Amino acid sequence: MGHRLADASAPARLAAPGEGIGPDELALAARNHGLPLETLRHDVTPPGLHYVLTHYDIPHVPDGTPWRLTVGGRVRRPLSLTPADLASFPRVTTRVTLECAGNGRALLSPRPVSQPWLEGAVGTAEWTGVPLRLLLAEASVRDGAVDVVFTGADHGVERGVEQDYQRALPLEVATGDDPEVLVAYAMNGSPLPPQHGHPLRLVVPGWYGMAHVKWLRDVTVADEPFTGFQQTVAYRLRQRPEEVGEPVTRIAPRALLVPPGFPDFMSRARMLRPGPVALEGRAWSGFAAVTRVEVSTDAGASWREAELGPEDGHRWAWRRWRHPWTATPGTYELAARATDADGRTQPLEQPWNRGGFANNAVQRVPVVCLDA
Amino acid sequence: MGHRLADASAPARLAAPGEGIGPDELALAARNHGLPLETLRHDVTPPGLHYVLTHYDIPHVPDGTPWRLTVGGRVRRPLSLTPADLASFPRVTTRVTLECAGNGRALLSPRPVSQPWLEGAVGTAEWTGVPLRLLLAEASVRDGAVDVVFTGADHGVERGVEQDYQRALPLEVATGDDPEVLVAYAMNGSPLPPQHGHPLRLVVPGWYGMAHVKWLRDVTVADEPFTGFQQTVAYRLRQRPEEVGEPVTRIAPRALLVPPGFPDFMSRARMLRPGPVALEGRAWSGFAAVTRVEVSTDAGASWREAELGPEDGHRWAWRRWRHPWTATPGTYELAARATDADGRTQPLEQPWNRGGFANNAVQRVPVVCLDA
Numbered sequence: 131m132g133h134r135l136a137d138a139s140a141p142a143r144l145a146a147p148g149e150g151i152g153p154d155e156l157a158l159a160a161r162n163h164g165l166p167l168e169t170l171r172h173d174v175t176p177p178g179l180h181y182v183l184t185h186y187d188i189p190h191v192p193d194g195t196p197w198r199l200t201v202g203g204r205v206r207r208p209l210s211l212t213p214a215d216l217a218s219f220p221r222v223t224t225r226v227t228l229e230c231a232g233n234g235r236a237l238l239s240p241r242p243v244s245q246p247w248l249e250g251a252v253g254t255a256e257w258t259g260v261p262l263r264l265l266l267a268e269a270s271v272r273d274g275a276v277d278v279v280f281t282g283a284d285h286g287v288e289r290g291v292e293q294d295y296q297r298a299l300p301l302e303v304a305t306g307d308d309p310e311v312l313v314a315y316a317m318n319g320s321p322l323p324p325q326h327g328h329p330l331r332l333v334v335p336g337w338y339g340m341a342h343v344k345w346l347r348d349v350t351v352a353d354e355p356f357t358g359f360q361q362t363v364a365y366r367l368r369q370r371p372e373e374v375g376e377p378v379t380r381i382a383p384r385a386l387l388v389p390p391g392f393p394d395f396m397s398r399a400r401m402l403r404p405g406p407v408a409l410e411g412r413a414w415s416g417f418a419a420v421t422r423v424e425v426s427t428d429a430g431a432s433w434r435e436a437e438l439g440p441e442d443g444h445r446w447a448w449r450r451w452r453h454p455w456t457a458t459p460g461t462y463e464l465a466a467r468a469t470d471a472d473g474r475t476q477p478l479e480q481p482w483n484r485g486g487f488a489n490n491a492v493q494r495v496p497v498v499c500l501d502a
Numbered sequence: 503m504g505h506r507l508a509d510a511s512a513p514a515r516l517a518a519p520g521e522g523i524g525p526d527e528l529a530l531a532a533r534n535h536g537l538p539l540e541t542l543r544h545d546v547t548p549p550g551l552h553y554v555l556t557h558y559d560i561p562h563v564p565d566g567t568p569w570r571l572t573v574g575g576r577v578r579r580p581l582s583l584t585p586a587d588l589a590s591f592p593r594v595t596t597r598v599t600l601e602c603a604g605n606g607r608a609l610l611s612p613r614p615v616s617q618p619w620l621e622g623a624v625g626t627a628e629w630t631g632v633p634l635r636l637l638l639a640e641a642s643v644r645d646g647a648v649d650v651v652f653t654g655a656d657h658g659v660e661r662g663v664e665q666d667y668q669r670a671l672p673l674e675v676a677t678g679d680d681p682e683v684l685v686a687y688a689m690n691g692s693p694l695p696p697q698h699g700h701p702l703r704l705v706v707p708g709w710y711g712m713a714h715v716k717w718l719r720d721v722t723v724a725d726e727p728f729t730g731f732q733q734t735v736a737y738r739l740r741q742r743p744e745e746v747g748e749p750v751t752r753i754a755p756r757a758l759l760v761p762p763g764f765p766d767f768m769s770r771a772r773m774l775r776p777g778p779v780a781l782e783g784r785a786w787s788g789f790a791a792v793t794r795v796e797v798s799t800d801a802g803a804s805w806r807e808a809e810l811g812p813e814d815g816h817r818w819a820w821r822r823w824r825h826p827w828t829a830t831p832g833t834y835e836l837a838a839r840a841t842d843a844d845g846r847t848q849p850l851e852q853p854w855n856r857g858g859f860a861n862n863a864v865q866r867v868p869v870v871c872l873d874a
Binding site: 135137138152160161176182244250285287289460498501 | 506543608618872
């Protein structure tokens, strides 16, 4: 009997009706983690609270480990850079709200079996690094280039395919400055933590997390569209498995509410006492600035405008919003809905696809206002 | 119809045979997180990788928020201290391996329904703070004191009981110096992160995590044994619900192995290629120093001695161990077992109790060595 990769790696599937979270989903949920929603109160997510998703293992890169970022393919001057070399390029710091493409997956019905995110797979950090366009200019991209492929040091198997994690960006995105893609070496002013890509990662403001390749070790300019696993098999929007599907790219608009009151330990059910409640939260979109947030306290039957926080110049980060409410005894379903400058908004019904990507259905927060 | 706490807070229960992880357990798993086992390679767990368990919400304490730690009850000189006041007391830094009492719960059969930990609810940090015994000496404990009660700022409901998180230590532990209990204000040389108790927490080296009260705001010396929820209802070892049960206190011995090779994304199944493999991991016990680690590559049928890392003076932190192995194609179940200086060791069969506490059954890591 042979021992082959394919024996350990099952195809994608949907959970059966009523099927609980299985041991494989639990193993992912225990490793990866979301943002506890009460910490949406921070403009910049404190260390350790930002969501983390690692496809395989976190590579072990102790301080002092030699590290090279190579830039090659269809370029005139291939580069091999240490992290110290990167410090000699211009440095840019950008505040970025980063969200996993699978955020909201475990709320879908039927549930795609994968990392079972609820709604917390998000976080905001200040990323510092070198604009990718400057590195590509230094390497001098040749004519005919179409895609730029990024390879991380994380290694594993998905659906029978052994791989280093790889994703590509179209050349015009990789060399553009809106958003300005970074090869980042610092997060919130400190070297990258291991789980966020130490020593180097890509940051693609406005795009879902799968584009922000961690433990970045190679950039290859290609003259054909990249067809790697994470580009053409995973991270596509499909209704049926045989579809080619649309690629997952930018972050769909979303508002999240800080659940008010206090929780029951086990159920996380929320309770509060009668009186004024400052409902608050954050909203973001990878397509255009958020221009409107509406709040409902009656499960979406009626909506009121929330007050947006001031524009603070952080185009790629979430925006604060507030809405005063006076709670009286009863049961409520709170909700918030973001709309961006392009008119994109959030659906009330789930936008289902087989991968469970980009589910920006409106968050619903049941609360009980207790008797006085 | 009234709106009462009890309606939102269900009694403890065990999962039915074959019952998958439910939405309530998933909500806890998505917030709280374990240590990804590959990061056992770090002597001190990097920020954000240390396990986190929060019973309720993480209190929001922005920098500059006034904070007082009160010390009262059966004392001659009640204290009210700011974090800055604490800096005028002698400062101690201790490297501590901290483990959740519920680590391993989700591996139990039947499964107690609560935070569904696998085996990663552990981490090691350098905690800096004031020895509690010095604060109690300053307050001057009166005769007749038996327990010292610690109250955090985290507020919620458990099984119908609304509470601030509270736990007590016997007076002799609170005033002892082996272990030396700390009121900690720094973790790995930086102010405590929000999820680890900012601005102050208790650290009780050798004890499970429930004793290390976070967001600490009050210390009360009591002349009767403390009967709060977390002391007498939760965190007891019981076979049947009606038992009083033994209290959960110190950390039972455990060894964990860094799973070798590389994973399948979805199943986390491990694969490696034929050749030498340096099996490695950590081992700890809250009762006495770890003196022996054994490794099995045949599901516990045979055991070999692992090589322990040097004694490094960090009595309350995990100890490194290594064991060389040469993998040939086939399927294996790896295991490691720690024994401490008191002769305590790990069981091969689950030590079951209704709360799912202190499950230190030997870890089992299936791996497939692929054909060459």
